[in-house]
Amino acid sequence: MGAPYEEPHFIFGNLKGVGIYDHDGQLTERFYRKHKNKGPFVGVYFFLSPVVIPTDLEFVKSILVKDFNYFHDRGIYFNEKDDPLSAHLFTLPGLRWKRLRTKITPAFTSGKMKLMFPIVVEVAQRLEDKISKVAEVGAVMDVKAVMARFTMDSIGTCAFGLASNTLQDESSEFFRVGMSVFDNPRHGTWFLFLLIAFRELAVDYSAGFETSSTTLQFCFYELACNPDIQERTRSHILEVLEAHGGELTYEAMVDMKYLDQVICETLRHYPPAGNHFREVTQDYKVPGTEFTLKKGTSVMVPVYAVHHDPEYYPDPLKFNPDNFADENVKARPFAAYMPFGEGPRICIGARFAMMQVKIGVIAGLRRYRYTVSTKTRQPLKLLSKIFLASVEGGIWLNVERIE
Numbered sequence: 001m002g003a004p005y006e007e008p009h010f011i012f013g014n015l016k017g018v019g020i021y022d023h024d025g026q027l028t029e030r031f032y033r034k035h036k037n038k039g040p041f042v043g044v045y046f047f048l049s050p051v052v053i054p055t056d057l058e059f060v061k062s063i064l065v066k067d068f069n070y071f072h073d074r075g076i077y078f079n080e081k082d083d084p085l086s087a088h089l090f091t092l093p094g095l096r097w098k099r100l101r102t103k104i105t106p107a108f109t110s111g112k113m114k115l116m117f118p119i120v121v122e123v124a125q126r127l128e129d130k131i132s133k134v135a136e137v138g139a140v141m142d143v144k145a146v147m148a149r150f151t152m153d154s155i156g157t158c159a160f161g162l163a164s165n166t167l168q169d170e171s172s173e174f175f176r177v178g179m180s181v182f183d184n185p186r187h188g189t190w191f192l193f194l195l196i197a198f199r200e201l202a203v204d205y206s207a208g209f210e211t212s213s214t215t216l217q218f219c220f221y222e223l224a225c226n227p228d229i230q231e232r233t234r235s236h237i238l239e240v241l242e243a244h245g246g247e248l249t250y251e252a253m254v255d256m257k258y259l260d261q262v263i264c265e266t267l268r269h270y271p272p273a274g275n276h277f278r279e280v281t282q283d284y285k286v287p288g289t290e291f292t293l294k295k296g297t298s299v300m301v302p303v304y305a306v307h308h309d310p311e312y313y314p315d316p317l318k319f320n321p322d323n324f325a326d327e328n329v330k331a332r333p334f335a336a337y338m339p340f341g342e343g344p345r346i347c348i349g350a351r352f353a354m355m356q357v358k359i360g361v362i363a364g365l366r367r368y369r370y371t372v373s374t375k376t377r378q379p380l381k382l383l384s385k386i387f388l389a390s391v392e393g394g395i396w397l398n399v400e401r402i403e
């Protein structure tokens, strides 16, 4: 590449730790910190393949938005013939991606969100019932399991029109197979049939439930760790609900500004995708430099690193929803916050995800108080082998009903 780079190991390159020792977001953070302010990017090697990690947000903007024509693909494996499930919106390149994206986009407008809103609220009622049962017997709550059922049911119901109901049915086949799609995408014949039949929506389903439930999991964890923020969020939710006649409507949810800040802060702290992947699709001269990135070079936009950069978030390890107060958001440059990506390949489900997570927090928080159980291993260790941020030993919370 003829550019700033990290001396690689002769076999593994620089990304030896990926999937073994480090969460991928923490791994790129090491290179980002070391090379920031030395140029727009650092080059590393994954085995023998060059990978570019941008360290400058102007360059991130060029990659994701301004020069999208050079970076429209993710370079992620798919094989339509032998593995039809692997060819979906996330993996498809170029024109085929564009056609499919145009086809699916109408399913995610704000008008469609309003239609789906009552469905998710109804599923959230079952989430509340589930939490109430945990509180009644004084058990500790396995947050991930409970939230995964909620997000699976709501996405399942919206996407497939199925009353999948994993929240009430402990042994639900839908839940078991849904979870196993992540562990092993080849499991569950009937489910696979369904996935093939609804391929486009199916990928949204699997991309959606795990990311959203991870977000809910971390959100409840941080609220449990920060009782003052928990109280403030609960009071805010109750006040806005009261102003809307006690009913959870779409408009009431939109008015919950502080709740939005709490969720943005969760996604800053724990972005489910630690990096955004792109591939250079034609030789690209990096603006303001003499460097040319060759076609086929991989790019990892270091989301986790940027979200934890003290230049943009003064105390990056502190959970502080005020980071998302309007004046602070305005003071930050473009792409300082990008949990859903940016540009034409931004997460298509971002609106649905935010709606679903908000409804989940409202349902879980308005009548229950949370503290961290001793069963949770602290400090949290992000699991390395999973692309999405997940926690060793899980997150366990004590739940108390507020009378």
Ligand code: HEM
Binding pocket: 089, 090, 091, 101, 155, 203, 204, 205, 207, 208, 209, 211, 212, 215, 267, 271, 272, 273, 276, 277, 339, 340, 341, 342, 344, 345, 346, 347, 348, 349, 350, 352, 353, 354
């Ligand atoms: C908190 C929840 C979620 C997070 C943090 C998240 C994050 C992301 C990220 C980082 C990307 C890649 C963006 C990029 O490369 O620039 C992405 C893409 C995508 N997401 Fe999400 N996502 C979430 C929920 C959802 C939901 C609920 C759905 C569907 C219902 C969904 C469907 C998709 C699809 C289909 C893509 C590929 C888009 C494309 O390539 O055009 N996601 N998401």
